[in-house]
Amino acid sequence: MGTGAATLGMEEAAEFPGEPAPRMELGSVRAMERELERCRRHLRRLQRALAEERFKVLYLEAALARAPPRPPALPRRRPPPASLWGGAETRNAWCPCPHVAYLLPGCSPPSSLLLADFNYGAEDYDAEGNEEPKALPEGSETMPYIDESPTMSPQLSARGQESGDAPCCVAQGERDAGKGLEMRKLVLSGFLASEEIYINQLEALLLPMKPLKATATTSQPVLTLQQIETIFYKIQDIYEIHKEFYDNLCPKVQQWDSNITMGHLFQKLASQLGVYKAFVDNYKIALETAEKCSHSNNQFQKISEVSVAGIMLWALLYKPIDRVTRSTLVLHDLLKHTPSDHPDYPLLQDALRISQNFLSSINEDIDPRRTAVTTPKGETRQLIKDGFLVELSEGSRKLRHVFLFTDVLLCAKLKKTAVGKHQQYDCKWYVPLADLVFPSPEESEHCPQVHVIPDHELEDMKMKISAIKSEVQKEKANKGQSRAIERLKKKMFENEFWLLLNSPAIPFRIHNRNGKSYLFLLSSDYERSEWREAIQKLQKKDLQAFVLSSVELQVLTGSCFKLRTVHNIPVTSNKDDDESPGLYGFLHVIVHSAKGFKQSANLYCTLEVDSFGYFVSKAKTRVFRDTTEPQWNEEFEIELEGSQSLRILCYEKCYDKTKLNKDNNEIVDKIMGKGQIQLDPQAVQTKNWHMDVIEMNGIKVEFSMKFTSRDMSLKRTPSKKQTGVFGVKISVVTKRERSKVPYIVRQCIEEVEKRGIEEVGIYRISGVATDIQALKAVFDANNKDILVMLSDMDINAIAGTLKLYFRELPEPLLTDRLYPAFMEGIALSDPAAKENCMMHLLRSLPDPNLITFLFLLEHLKRVAEKEPINKMSLHNLATVFGPTLLRPSEGESKGHLTLASDIWSHDVMAQVQVLLYYLQHPPISFTELKRNTLYFSTDV
Template sequence: RRPLRYQSLAALVEDSQWPFLFLVSDFSYGADDYDAEGNEEQKGPPEGSETMPYIDESPTMSPQLSARSQGSGGDSVSPTPPEGLAPGVEAGKGLEMRKLVLSGFLASEEIYINQLEALLLPMKPLKATATTSQPVLTIQQIETIFYKIQDIYEIHKEFYDNLCPKVQQWDSQVTMGHLFQKLASQLGVYKAFVDNYKVALETAEKCSQSNNQFQKISEELKVKGPKDSKDSHTSVTMEALLYKPIDRVTRSTLVLHDLLKHTPVDHPDYPLLQDALRISQNFLSSINEDIDPRRTAVTTPKGETRQLVKDGFLVEVSEGSRKLRHVFLFTDVLLCAKLKKTSAGKHQQYDCKWYIPLADLVFPSPEESEASPHVHPFPDHELEDMKMKISALKSEIQKEKANKGQSRAIERLKKKMFENEFLLLLNSPTIPFRIHNRNGKSYLFLLSSDYERSEWREAIQKLQKKDLQAFVLSSVELQVLTGSCFKLRTVHNIPVTSNKDDDESPGLYGFLHVIVHSAKGFKQSAHLYCTLEVDSFGYFVSKAKTRVFRDTTEPKWDEEFEIELEGSQSLRILCYEKCYDKTKVNKDNNEIVDKIMGKGQIQLDPQTVETKNWHTDVIEMNGIKVEFSMKFTSRDMSLKRTPSKKQTGVFGVKISVVTKRERSKVPYIVRQCVEEVEKRGIEEVGIYRISGVATDIQALKAVFDANNKDILLMLSDMDINAIAGTLKLYFRELPEPLLTDRLFPAFMEGIALSDPAAKENCMMHLLRSLPDPNLITFLFLLEHLKR
């Protein structure tokens, strides 16, 4: 087996060779039964195993994480984590996490010291030439550019030299709180550096422009690589290195948060780390006040008699960027505004970005929309990362509340959660809502729900039926109207869960099973289908879609869906007429041009849905009645894994049993589903989010369990969301999670770490501890999700 090539998860994911690792001819997986191509030598199946009708084409194990070897010296990692991660020993687990946090921080500290060394390297020769007849820089210029760098270097070198042996000779009695306390007490040096930073940059830039020799020096400073790095040096500009102390000043605060989280309260380090954190936070607060002055608001008169009909927060695409706007629909004008930043205690007010009199507002035709620039959706994996962070923060808040933690700690977590929820709210919408001023500019909003888009369109069109006149607002009139928005608004907070009061319902978490039976009340035959939306993380998203029932007034779908709920409180059903006229179809992938025939919404009452039985209901919408049934499974119940009684199948069977039986490294079901998704589902909006039809998923499950010879044919004919749903179901029905019951809690603690270096170190350590089938399947999925 080969030694570990990459020390970080980022390197593993970003390495340009990664897609071709499966073809590396000289790499041998750690089992002797496999040749370099990943095919098994012909040894015949073990007794009692069934012969599979396919050749294993699963990837060889990534060399980045293959190091469970004896030959890698002190860096080798055993498949079982050290004693600190043993189940049932909470104090030991916390101390082991402390070691992982410190190891990651120590690695980043080494890099930082090397960067400071590289910055100091040209200082001595520059000083030597300053007193000659041909100086490169004057003494004053040198002192300005390199101000306090030597002091910062000495502080961190001493800190590193003292901390390193403690981490290397780790045991439960190790104390290092005094080192962090001393480091925090020396932050005053950074204050001086920050105050001088702007002048240092300006001086360096001027000197580069006037002196070619200094320009050459400043453009290519050599930074020494870490001890275990294959790169001995990297070239970095002086400007980039001068920014490193600014960037570094927050790192120790993040690490202190992580260390305190995993240090027992009765440990001698705890009060010292608390003191270090207090000093660091006070220092950062003083720095932020100096470098981030806030604008003050100007109070404006209120008045104006226009009636506010509707308002809400929408994401506008302005100059290629997403901006959160508060949109106000008055009886004769649509106004788009943003909330101004104000000093604490000052009156809040809005700043008008633009307005359109409703007499001048038109909705672009499909042809005009086609000519509009296409908006690329935000990558799904980044949205999922945000959701994971939000879920982890929610858990931390609940733990703090249960332990009657400090209100300041809870507020800090809530602030962090709000920031992540805000980013999710800003970047997740994909459904375009275009409006046009017949006298000028067009505007584009992105919404997450077609229900919401139709509500805005209908409200505007209803007002436009009145006798409206075009007009232009004077600056005073616009100021008065904008000033009234704060008083008249009906939506006060950004729609994120962190804005909810503690006594508000947290919503439902788990799975909602919905059967859409039929619909009645259509006046003429049409091609009809339904979509289902639920609120998730504070906003609505489309979760499922029935098949199109053609040329009927009474469609009978009888289709079942499984919808994941994440703090959900409402279910929406929208009924559409399918448009097959190609001249009317908009090529924008995200825009639905089919006609909405009706829409309705019901509250998900926990007392009603939290029963084990199906609950049948009818929702009325615009004269149309849709019959549906639903039942709810809580998250706790859905996570209870039941091993399959039929060990010859794949669902509910241990992944190690399946791979051994198949003589493969990644289960056949995983490879085939992934292959089909990559063949025709990569461009599908909402892949892995929109639910497939439950009956299709169950049919695929039965075929894979029976190892039917028609699997490939069935996959090629099946709806892509059903295939994605089958893959999700396979992982959900594993007897234990892919990351294993033993390591899962440690993974959750690792992902919650604030310090990036500590997080990488912890995650890499845990990944190496996974059993081989779990690890290889995880890496296979990781590459798939990247694509």
Template sequence: LEKINNLPQCYMCIFDVLYKPVERVMRTTLVLQDLLKHTPHRHPDYHTLRQVLKQAQQFLERINSISSSSYKPRRVPSSAAAAARSADRELIKDGFLVEVSNDGSRKLRHCFLYNDLLLCAKQKSAAGVFHSKDSYECKWYIPLADLSFQPKEDSEAIPDVAATGEDELRDLSNRAQQVKRDIARERKARSKDTKDNARASESSPVKSRREERLRKKLAELEARIVLAAPNLSFRIYHMQGKSYMFLMSSDYERIEWTEAIMKQQETCFKSFSLASLEVNALLAACVRLRKMNNVGSMMIKEDEDLLSGYLNATIHSGQGFLHACNPYCTLEVDSYGQFQTKAKTRPCKDTKSPSWDEEFELEVDGAQTLRILCYDRARDAVAGASYDDDVLIAKGKVGLVQESLRTHGEWKEVSVLMNELSIRVSMKFTPREHSLQRLPSKKSNGVFGVKIGVTAKRESTGIPSIVRKCVAEVERRGMEEIGIYRVSGVASEIQALKASFDTNRKDVTMLLGEVDINAVAGVLKLYFRELPEPLFTDSRYRDFVGASSLTDPDVKQHTMKQLINDLPAPNYRTLHFMREHLIKVSQFESENKMNLHNLATVFGPTLLRPAEDKS
């Protein structure tokens, strides 16, 4: 090499020749970093790229350490390295998550995402999860360089965890609502014994012992709901084989954590371990740096701060898309802090300027936030496509507690900003007490708002035609639809079906087969809601409520049967027909996630409610 180096035609020194491979690796790492920034994390090549980049970084670190050792043979003490890591460490995100333990049980954890590691901790306090905590116990941590969203060959198996039954959740929610009513009655009774009623009920910090006990009971019930409600899995894996799983209440929350972790991973390629002193210092820092002090007592909030009734939301259009895609939006609404997917728009095909203009009527109970997630529908037929999952483009949210929303019947338009995107949305809210009003139809030959006895007389079966046709269509193509009768249909399609039934159009059966199945389910629910008198009749409301509270099961069953048999013939036939249909729907629970309790929750308030003059 020295001989070659001395030749006059050689334009490179020996150092340059030896440095060329290292320089190429350095350029490759820059290219890999750019590729990672533009590769969706669901793409199968994403984790391969991360592994290659990590190996390249480790190779360069070894070169640097060998080079520096000839000049600085002394080794940096591990305590100094730990101090350097701690000095650069920054808390990015923290929050309460439900972890699934090895035995399949649910545990409430406080997770802390730093710029170089994810820490899972348990709060230590005898006061309960809704009070201030002073210390943490570390359950585990993962350096972000060792964290993966895909399992390895030697990854531990994650135990199966059963989804919480809707019956249990509904029971917990009903008990919590009852405690809230007890608290309101206690405050009202206490105000009567005080001279200054207004100040005592609104601004006085003093609470009676009974109210304190009730609030403590309410906090305990909410803690159980927080543990029981989440059912969406969020899995993470350690490169050394450990596996962990959290449960989350919505896809929005799951994506938030995924994106936050991945953003920090862009600059994390070196693994490390923490000494016990470092762990203790980190736990102490968690108390000081945490952004969330408690789970958040949604149930304790006053009802006037939350929305209960019907929220009409129209998704108009989107702007700011960089490339043509197949975008669609899903809508999530919370119920006392627990989110559920309520509606989904159709995908717009191959466009940078999507226009949906779809309206949904969402039934809300204790809501304060509307979340909007925008996805790109996977194109299986696209040449070269190597992944089939729909890819999240952007997400955003809208608060639902503004006074402008409480103005009955008025639309409010907002632009939801999602990074570089914006989605135009209009909303209006109808309180539950207004939605109970049933206006009779002015059309003598109509269907909606007409007494069921009148419409049933037109049919030989004694069952309204709209009920039979909608049920037949749901049983034909909606039995496996996730959230059938719970997920809202597009309002324009529902209104088109309503107009077709009201005008007795001959092609209504064809129209039922063309629209989205959730619109078919929606028009059936709307028909029952707009009946001048509910299916169980006004006069028998108190009898049915009284029968449901009977404690003796035999007496209860006999009384219920007698009350149902005493219903008018059209009501009885329609009720029996709907009962058989809903039983069939519940038999597909594993596919549609709708058991009998879910269906009763949807139809119950519509079919059985007090007369308006007694509400």
């Protein structure tokens, strides 16, 4: 024992130079065994702690090594604002890396990061109206915070603005081709900023790779090399592709020149899309591996919680595809503003072709194992039609996704799944088409009358949705808490979902001859007819009855997710900014006559238009009795709210009271034909009636239509007197009054806000013409009795006077010079480029025009806040004021248009959209706008 102890002491002394070796007082073999076991346990704990500390050191070293300084030519990123982090302590934890900011131990990423990709879309509904947001895990320590706000944009000189020159996109005297090339710069500037955000996300994903690989070769690896390769497959390649693209494009936009070429960069980027394909193909395996490793390894679980939840792994299946979609939109805009003889044009065309083909291949690339579904006859079962329908089940409305295959109708709902899990459908029921029948009114079993929500309740819900959207914008503008924003978003989705569930009221019943009946509710008889005809067409084939086994049903249901053609719930307010807004105003339709009927019948027509995301019936002709050639000649005025299509259905009236629909006790009329036309703004917005014919099942219906708005007679005539205010330049009036906003504008707005802000239809309902003219004369004469007269005048006359003042300005408030640029800016597809352009154009306005516009803008927003009472939404106000503030003077209009006869209708909807864009934008500060601290400069 003594010799052993002495030997041990010598060996330990070598491990502790200059210090006494640990002493062990061991009196027996049993005591030695107990001490040995204790030391082993202690050593294992120390080894685990050492491994964790080693991993942290490697992780942080890799983070710092991956953050080399930017080349001097690129501007330095600013740190996040203090309000984002909350206080000095967390602000000091920020590390100034070019693309990723880190939180030191003890700090969690802000909730805005964790919810960055939260979306109440088709992927998240449970079809029962009980929507719940996907709860994301709390942020773990040492995880990167992705800076989603682009601070990099080409900082170009503003000398054109300072010298009073016209802005780049409307430089006076430039050719159209030159204007297009300047607009191209705006598109590239916004795209470059979003490209930076994408590189941020890729860098954040790459950061754990190096420390994970380093630990893989130790005795206690976090992941094996094979697991690391699977999880991070192709991320490095994607990052390098975009980093090279970014570094090559940035200097070109910084040193902008009209002759500069960059089409080859986009062409090269498109040619490397095969890397994305490999990434997408591997995604499912990568996600499964990451989940498996996080369950079996606590260390990896800590660093994978945020990534699997929606920032790194979960979102990256969609973010690369979204990136290609964004690039495709940008390519469209670039081609639009690139002359066909420019060297870049063929290169951009080729890049667009490659990108579109890639997107198509991704959409059509369906796993054969999931679609190898055959019918009982051995034929491939194909999806013919699918869509979202409301089912009335046990007295409750349920949103279902209905799939019509070649031999079966399947009703499903999307199951709730954990974050990162593959989305799946749950089959509620199916009916083989061989067993499916449409019961006649006499055969339908009686069911309680369908409860129809009153129209005013539906309208109230639409207004609530608009109000919540405004609140979300305010919260974002004020940098409110992300939890508050997410609560608002959830509430908005619940309201939209309620509207979708409760709007439909037209019954569509199907019956399984071997089982029960099912009842759907639709908003359009046209849609009901489409489903019925599609099913009946398939039933003409030789179909066999069958029963699906549980395995067959599982495979068929599993194929629905990949095969579906309708991906998003058709909620009313989910339209993207870059989608066509449709027509707003009034469509006048005259239904003349119809011919082609083989037998005499009692005939009538109905008209449907799409409104708030779904079709509704708007008008109905009288019944023309016992004829084969009805002559209705009836005119209807249909209000359009973002409408894009007009449908006409022709019915035979049934007077047999024995044929009652048991669902709603209405007599069932027979559809003789139906047809649909697109409402092309260029075709319908003319002064004259446009005659057209819709052919339907051998029947021809003749009709005429024209679209009108309140702005068709706008005309600007400068005043011959310069002593008044009407017809006088706004700069002259403000200089004479020594004010920033004309007195007439301030007084009219003050009076409206004092006693007219809750007036129903304020600014829409016209005042008495003689009252408006009297007020005009008083303001022109600068009469001392103006205030007394205003207090006694009808509020609609005061509102009309304000509109008249802006309408009679010799030049629109937003100026003739900038008009073409506003039209081009609002048409941009890329949101970042649009923001860049629209804010720059405001800065380009003369100060009196800009200050007056911002003053009016805030007033209109306050009016819209009272929408539940005054019924004037932001869009209604934009419809009233948009053309008034933007419509070019007559001389300018003729210069911009090809046909003088089209002056009254040209760009009316675009003018509305320009004002609506600013009304929906967070508050705009004159000081910040002029200082150019919030918006990118685009001057040369």
